[in-house]
Amino acid sequence: MLNQFLLLGAALFCIGVYGVLARRNAVMVLMSIELILNAVNINLITFGAYHGDIVGAVFALFVIAVAAAEVGVGLAIVLIIYRNRHSVDFDDVDAMRG
Amino acid sequence: MIAQNIFFYLLAALIVGSALAVVTTRNVVRSALYLVVVFAGVVGQYLLLAAEFVAVTQILVYIGAIMVLMLFGIMLTRARIGRDVQLTHDHWWIGLVTAVALVVVMGYALIDKFGDDALPRDTRIETVAGSNSATVSDALFSQFLIPFEVVSVLLLAALVGAIVLARKDRA
Amino acid sequence: MLEYAWIIPLLPAASFFLILLFGKRLPFKGSELGIAAVGAAFVLAVVVNTQWFDHVNEAEHAGSEEAAASVEGSEGSEAAAEDEHFTVEPITEEVTWFQNDGLDIEVGMLLDGPAVMMLFVVTLVSLLVHVYSTDYVAGDRRYTHFFAFLSLFTASMLGLVMAKSTLQLIVCWELVGVCSFVLIGHWWEEKANSDAALKAFIVNRVGDVGLLCGVVTLYFASGATASERTFDILEINTRALAGDISHTALLVAACALVAAVMSKSGQFILHVWLPDAMAGPTPVSALIHAATMVVAGIFMVGRLYGVFYQGLSIGISTVNLLAVVGGVTVLGGAGLAFVQNDIKKVLAYSTVSQLGYMVMALGIGAWTAAFFHLFTHAFFKACLFLGSGSVSHAVHSFDMRKDMGGLRKWMPHTFWTFMIATAALIGIFPLAGFWSKDEILAGASQLGGNGNYVAFMVVGITGAMMTAAYMTRCVYLTFFGEFRGHGHPHESGPRIVVPLWILAGLAVVAGLANIPRLALWPDSFELRFEHFYEPKGAYFPSVLPSFAAPEFSPGIALASTLIGLFGIGLAYMWFWRGAGPQHVTERSRVAHAGYTFLVNKYYFDHLYVDVIAGGVKGPVARASNWINQNVIDGVVNGAGRLSLVAGRFVYDRIDQGVVDSVVDGSGFAAEGGGQLLRRLTSGKVQQYGALLFGATAIFAGVLIFVV
Numbered sequence: 001m002l003n004q005f006l007l008l009g010a011a012l013f014c015i016g017v018y019g020v021l022a023r024r025n026a027v028m029v030l031m032s033i034e035l036i037l038n039a040v041n042i043n044l045i046t047f048g049a050y051h052g053d054i055v056g057a058v059f060a061l062f063v064i065a066v067a068a069a070e071v072g073v074g075l076a077i078v079l080i081i082y083r084n085r086h087s088v089d090f091d092d093v094d095a096m097r098g
Numbered sequence: 099m100i101a102q103n104i105f106f107y108l109l110a111a112l113i114v115g116s117a118l119a120v121v122t123t124r125n126v127v128r129s130a131l132y133l134v135v136v137f138a139g140v141v142g143q144y145l146l147l148a149a150e151f152v153a154v155t156q157i158l159v160y161i162g163a164i165m166v167l168m169l170f171g172i173m174l175t176r177a178r179i180g181r182d183v184q185l186t187h188d189h190w191w192i193g194l195v196t197a198v199a200l201v202v203v204m205g206y207a208l209i210d211k212f213g214d215d216a217l218p219r220d221t222r223i224e225t226v227a228g229s230n231s232a233t234v235s236d237a238l239f240s241q242f243l244i245p246f247e248v249v250s251v252l253l254l255a256a257l258v259g260a261i262v263l264a265r266k267d268r269a
Numbered sequence: 270m271l272e273y274a275w276i277i278p279l280l281p282a283a284s285f286f287l288i289l290l291f292g293k294r295l296p297f298k299g300s301e302l303g304i305a306a307v308g309a310a311f312v313l314a315v316v317v318n319t320q321w322f323d324h325v326n327e328a329e330h331a332g333s334e335e336a337a338a339s340v341e342g343s344e345g346s347e348a349a350a351e352d353e354h355f356t357v358e359p360i361t362e363e364v365t366w367f368q369n370d371g372l373d374i375e376v377g378m379l380l381d382g383p384a385v386m387m388l389f390v391v392t393l394v395s396l397l398v399h400v401y402s403t404d405y406v407a408g409d410r411r412y413t414h415f416f417a418f419l420s421l422f423t424a425s426m427l428g429l430v431m432a433k434s435t436l437q438l439i440v441c442w443e444l445v446g447v448c449s450f451v452l453i454g455h456w457w458e459e460k461a462n463s464d465a466a467l468k469a470f471i472v473n474r475v476g477d478v479g480l481l482c483g484v485v486t487l488y489f490a491s492g493a494t495a496s497e498r499t500f501d502i503l504e505i506n507t508r509a510l511a512g513d514i515s516h517t518a519l520l521v522a523a524c525a526l527v528a529a530v531m532s533k534s535g536q537f538i539l540h541v542w543l544p545d546a547m548a549g550p551t552p553v554s555a556l557i558h559a560a561t562m563v564v565a566g567i568f569m570v571g572r573l574y575g576v577f578y579q580g581l582s583i584g585i586s587t588v589n590l591l592a593v594v595g596g597v598t599v600l601g602g603a604g605l606a607f608v609q610n611d612i613k614k615v616l617a618y619s620t621v622s623q624l625g626y627m628v629m630a631l632g633i634g635a636w637t638a639a640f641f642h643l644f645t646h647a648f649f650k651a652c653l654f655l656g657s658g659s660v661s662h663a664v665h666s667f668d669m670r671k672d673m674g675g676l677r678k679w680m681p682h683t684f685w686t687f688m689i690a691t692a693a694l695i696g697i698f699p700l701a702g703f704w705s706k707d708e709i710l711a712g713a714s715q716l717g718g719n720g721n722y723v724a725f726m727v728v729g730i731t732g733a734m735m736t737a738a739y740m741t742r743c744v745y746l747t748f749f750g751e752f753r754g755h756g757h758p759h760e761s762g763p764r765i766v767v768p769l770w771i772l773a774g775l776a777v778v779a780g781l782a783n784i785p786r787l788a789l790w791p792d793s794f795e796l797r798f799e800h801f802y803e804p805k806g807a808y809f810p811s812v813l814p815s816f817a818a819p820e821f822s823p824g825i826a827l828a829s830t831l832i833g834l835f836g837i838g839l840a841y842m843w844f845w846r847g848a849g850p851q852h853v854t855e856r857s858r859v860a861h862a863g864y865t866f867l868v869n870k871y872y873f874d875h876l877y878v879d880v881i882a883g884g885v886k887g888p889v890a891r892a893s894n895w896i897n898q899n900v901i902d903g904v905v906n907g908a909g910r911l912s913l914v915a916g917r918f919v920y921d922r923i924d925q926g927v928v929d930s931v932v933d934g935s936g937f938a939a940e941g942g943g944q945l946l947r948r949l950t951s952g953k954v955q956q957y958g959a960l961l962f963g964a965t966a967i968f969a970g971v972l973i974f975v976v
Contacts, residue, residue, distance in 0.1 A: 014201040019121035021193030076263035079113030094952030199966035
């Protein structure tokens with residue numbers, strides 16, 4: 001059963017990667033990041049159960065907390081971008097263009 | 099065991115399908131709602147792995163707080179509700195290729211290494227006083243006290259940062 | 270001191286360098302350095318001579334003891350003492366200069382009779398000339414330079430007389446030639462002087478070819494392998510006399526060396542430079558062209574006498590190359606002296622003639638006679654030249670016909686010393702020239718093969734008569750008659766007159782050095798010159814039975830004296846009394862032709878300059894010009910055109926086409942690559958993310974699948 005969980009985590013992770021790379025809307029990118037984080041969590045919990053240790057769960061809790069913080073700040077940034085450019089399309093955010 | 103497997107596969111199908119919907123749908127709000135479904139599925143997986151506390155925390159934080167925040171964000175950025183805005187890049191195939199490469203690599207590694215292992219029959223974690231929450235809190239406040247405090251400071255920083263970032267400019 | 274005699278040439282050499290470096294700053298402008306060095310050298314030479322006499326006497330006693338021990342009784346010791354067959358070892362020192370694969374080149378000192386004698390003569394005459402020059406060239410534009418080169422000349426001549434090997438001889442020979450060139454051309458601003466200096470040097474060069482050929486021939490003939498061959502003079506002589514060197518080689522070498530003697534000692538046919546060398550200052554003429562340098566050729570023959578004696582078969586023939594050359598020179602030089610108006614040219618031709626006597630003497634086998642004549646000639650000829658310099662100082666000219674005459678009234682010292690030296694030259698008893706010339710004539714009649722060298726005795730006597738006549742002419746034109754010049758001539762200062770008297774005194778007594786065996790005086794006074802200075806050893810032909818010293822012949826002595834007086838009488842009649850065919854050259858065509866022939870110096874100059882040099886110059890120069898213009902320039906121009914074409918090709922095709930396109934291409938590549946890579950920095954975060962994840966996947970794949 002172990003690798004089924006792990007494979008699930010991997011699949012979710014890659015779907016999240018696709019979402020980060022392919023989506024134009026900033027909020028959608030943030031949502032894809034959440035997918036990635038969830039995949040990580042599944043991984044952590046699975047290994048915690050495999051080893052019979054609570055550390056996996058504790059670590060997963062930390063990840064959830066950090067994800068929350070990250071979403072908060074991320075959305076604040078998106079709001080500022082929207083305020084300045086009146087668009088949350090990532091194609092327009094290329095002021096660092098070389 | 100069989101029941102566990104069946105539920106696992108059901109939940110896994112739900113999760114993967116909703117995740118795919120999240121990244122492909124053309125409606126932002128629908129994408130957010132599909133994400134909620136993903137989270138719910140993940141909660142089921144946690145329960146299957148006997149991590150009750152984390153599962154409940156997931157519901158509370160992820161679905162309850164983060165998703166609401168996302169929806170607020172969508173609202174505030176006036177994302178068009180409807181289907182006329184293109185939400186995927188023109189060169190989405192780069193992402194597809196990358197993701198497929200990643201999944202192949204990771205899948206191979208995982209099967210190669212962990213293919214023969216199995217979760218123990220009894221997925222019960224050693225608990226304190228027979229309660230998962232108690233076990234978690236025990237570890238959290240003794241072994242992981244310092245990370246706990248750090249995370250609280252992190253949350254504080256994030257809070258303050260978000261407020262500072264998002265408030266209106268003094269004209 | 271004998272072992273250290275090599276210091277003697279070093280003193281004037283050191284003074285040469287010091288005068289060049291510091292002379293101008295010294296109070297007497299360098300002349301004091303020169304005089305000090307030569308004076309010190311003279312003192313040392315006298316010391317060396319004294320010690321050499323002791324050396325010879327010791328050798329004699331050792332020799333006579335040996336002879337007495339080997340022969341019983343008192344007869345043996347008398348015979349041994351009479352024969353003088355003892356060996357005097359020469360003093361030698363040497364150091365190795367360089368070595369080359371078995372060939373050792375050494376430099377060293379060879380001190381024997383002739384060397385010691387020449388040391389004395391050269392240093393004495395050089396010292397007197399130095400003192401004389403402080404008055405004669407006072408105020409000259411190159412006073413210091415003059416003294417520097419006088420010192421260098423003295424050093425070179427001293428080095429020549431003490432040379433141990435033929436290579437050293439050559440080096441010093443060339444050095445004296447260079448000094449002669451510099452000193453003849455002392456006033457080179459006038460073209461005639463620089464021409465004369467060049468003529469001297471170039472004619473000497475012609476003879477030097479002979480010297481080089483002779484030395485090289487002797488080297489290769491002296492042994493079969495490189496370790497046996499030698500440049501050492503003693504060795505070469507010893508081997509020649511012992512018969513170890515082939516006769517042909519000796520003959521060839523002797524003939525080549527005769528060419529060197531011809532040029533350096535002013536023999537016919539290379540004598541042409543010596544009269545022209547009178548363009549130099551008179552002290553130079555006295556020192557170099559009368560007393561010392563011109564005798565270098567004689568000295569060289571005397572040094573290598575074993576080679577000449579065997580090569581030219583001097584002891585057993587009646588005529589040989591050396592004697593012929595000498596004889597011709599005696600008469601030729603004397604003939605030319607009759608038609609000169611320049612007093613120095615008279616003395617120059619007289620020198621040529623007297624050198625002819627010395628060469629003739631060497632040619633007939635009278636070695637001691639030749640060197641004795643060299644000894645006496647140095648003194649009276651130097652006196653004559655310095656006297657002519659004193660005269661020219663007074664009348665500021667050398668032309669006898671135009672500017673002189675009757676000078677005995679105003680210049681008594683010069684007059685009397687000139688007369689004494691003239692008498693010595695003519696050979697009046699008992700002055701020096703009588704003894705030395707007489708010995709040569711006696712040798713001509715006694716030495717040699719079947720008929721002896723009688724022909725040369727006739728030549729010598731004729732030459733004596735001519736010498737008497739032209740010297741009387743010279744004396745008359747200078748000191749007697751009416752004064753034809755302008756100004757008020759007066760006697761010269763003490764620095765000129767004192768050397769004149771010293772030399773005149775030597776001209777009187779020098780003959781006593783070799784007075785012959787007569788019962789009038791004790792044996793120990795006789796033949797001192799021969800006793801002390803003639804080499805006695807295996808390297809000198811006296812070991813051969815055909816060698817002999819001439820005996821005094823009263824008949825010949827009387828005959829030569831009478832002939833000399835006859836010559837004086839002829840000249841006296843012509844000049845004082847005006848008798849004889851006066852102005853005959855204007856009346857008779859034959860006489861005029863003869864006179865023109867003499868005035869043009871037998872047309873030798875014409876032969877050398879116009880015929881030989883001109884004949885080579887013309888066609889050879891034209892041919893080489895043609896080759897240069899057409900062949901060589903053609904090649905060079907062709908090379909230039911070729912490189913032009915090649916350059917154009919390289920520029921157009923290779924540089925512009927290939928190289929530039931490579932360079933341009935690399936530029937384009939860089940630009941294109943840059944444009945391509947520029948797209949990486951698009952500013953789009955998701956693109957960066959794509960790169961990130963893609964790279965991660967690749968690396969992970971590599972890690973998992975490959976590693």
